Amino acid sequence: MVDMHMELEQSVAAVYLAVLNLDADATTRARAVSAAKATIGRAARFVGQNAVQLHGGMGMTEELRVGHYFKRLTAVQYEFGSTDHHVTRYAELTRG
Numbered sequence: 001m002v003d004m005h006m007e008l009e010q011s012v013a014a015v016y017l018a019v020l021n022l023d024a025d026a027t028t029r030a031r032a033v034s035a036a037k038a039t040i041g042r043a044a045r046f047v048g049q050n051a052v053q054l055h056g057g058m059g060m061t062e063e064l065r066v067g068h069y070f071k072r073l074t075a076v077q078y079e080f081g082s083t084d085h086h087v088t089r090y091a092e093l094t095r096g
Contacts, residue, residue: 004050007043014039031093034086041083044073 014036021032048070058064077083 001050001054004047007046011036011040011043027093031090034090034093037081037086038083038090041077041086044077045083048073 018032018036021029023029024032051066052070055064055066061067081089
């Protein structure tokens, strides 16, 4: 659970960094947003998978909300570009 909390905190920090760079030039802004999206996508998968594991077989049943949240996180992860897309975009933006 500590690792899950650390992923959450890293995601929050990435969002703050992205928000603070909204007024920056286009490249810096795009790099910060892609970093946030990649960080959040990775954290969402990690936290969701571990939350299901913590609940055992019940984690994916219809009785517990954790299964619903994990399914929703998986769907949301691909909105506005996948995690892999944003990692690639970030790498391209840092080269230039």
